[in-house]
Amino acid sequence: MLEHALLFDAQGQPLLSGKLNASREWAEVNAFCNRVYMPLATKPLVQGADPNATLRTLSIxxxxxxxxxxxxxxxxxxFDPSSGNIIVVNTMRGSVCHPxxxxxxxxxxPGDSYVVDCSRTDYWNVANGDDLQFNLTIPHRLMEETAQRWYGFVPEDDLWKKRLVFGRGHSAWLSLLDYATRSVDARSDGVASPLMEKRIEETLCLELLRGWAECSGLNLETGARGAAPRYVREAERLMEERAHEAPSITEIAVQLGISARSLSEGFRRFRGITPHDYLTARRLEGLRKALxxxxxxETVSSIASTRGYVxxxxxxxxxxxxxxxxxxxTLRNRLARA
Structure with a gap:
């Protein structure tokens, strides 16, 4: 599985032709690592050895x-924690040692998948030289957004600090990666359509989150939802009901009989986001449904204005x-189906 990842697309056409795909120069290899993963340090374990590196990359x-x-x-x-990145290492050949x-x-x-959030914990690895990796670099923020969207809260560091193997052998995760890489069309210079990219991005993050949490012993279905105080849950209900009115956070807080600061603190502690972020998401979802x-x-302007967008x-x-x-x-697609 993944034998042809980033080599060929779904039509069997070669990907990434004309780009730097290999190198025997440490300067090029280190520049690739710093750009694709994050700033880090590398040290060959055989003194004076030159790399024989595979360097193929694209974004979805x-x-x-x-x-x-x-x-x-x-x-x-x-590995530089300020980069804010999560790394997923899928070993395709050889072996890689991780903490x-x-x-x-x-x-x-081969077939094992390992995840580490370099923004939350330290990381190193040792590759045996016969290895081949298929890796993902994912912004921590993107994973937080996915958790909030699907589960209603952002996990705390008891998840993000876990460094672990979450898939072995011919896992569903690897099948998903194989599908994702084959969805890229070489005819568009290795770039999927924006809508396809968004769907694949969401699916990859959600499946990674599910596997990571399961191996960490965290139940995302219950998570922090029940632990949040009543005023946070009531604020969520009000923001969902009144999203089309574009209320301010202060208005929501007054309706609950608390201060805007207390509401913000409650969301930060129990949801990992601000109430403004939550309201923004609900408003956008309501706008999409209206479209x-x-x-x-109807036009985009007319629909948006009735929902408080200026x-x-x-x-x-x-x-x-x-x-x-x-x-x-969205509106055009709706009218095309009508």
Whole structure:
């Protein structure tokens, strides 16, 4: 599985032709690592050895996929936490040694998948030189957004600090990665359509989150929902009900009889986001439904204005980031189906 990842697309056409795909220069290899993963340090374990590296990469949404190896035994460490990135290492060939919890280590074998949040914990690995990795670089923020959207809260560091193997052998995760890489069309220069990218990005994050949480003993279905105080849950209910009115956070807080500061603190502690972020998401979801249900003759401007949107440029940018298409495209697709 993944034998052809980042080599060929679904039509069997070669990907990434004309790009740097291999190198025997440490300067090029280190520049690749710093750009694709994050700033880090590398050290060949055979003195004076030159790399024989595979360097293939492309992006799907905000996720960077890479087919990579040093080609010589190498230790990588000092991964920069300020990058804010999560790394998923899928071993395709050979073995790679990684740290686990409590000072333990593991050598991942072909078919094993390992995850570490470098923004929350330290990381290093040792590749044996015969390895080949298929890696994902995912912004921590993107995983938080996914958790909030699907489960209603953002897990705390008891999840993000767990370094672990979450898949072995021919796992469903690897099948998903195989599908994702085959969905890229070489005819469009290795870029999927924006809507396809958004869907694949969401699915990859959700499946990673599910596997990571399951192996960490965290139940995302219950999570922190029940632990949140009543005023947080009531605020969520009010914001869902009144999203079309574009209420302010202060108005919501007054209706609950608390201060805006207390409401913000409650969301930060129990949801990992601000109440403004929560309200923004509910408003965009309501706008999307209104566009999808719009009768003939309605325009994006008319629908958005009735839902309290004044700055259409800012709204369009937020909408595109969340749904992978513009409001106009949503409305056009609705009218095309009518």
């Amino acid at each position: 949404g905000r996720i960077v996929l890479s087919r990579f190896c040093f080609g010589v035994p190498t230790k990588a460490d000092e 686990l919890m409590g000072g333990a280590t593991i050598d991942t074998q 999808e249900d719009a009768p003939p003759g 700055n259409l440029t800012a709204m369009t940018a937020s909408y595109r980031q969340r749904f992978g298409e513009s409001p106009y495209q």
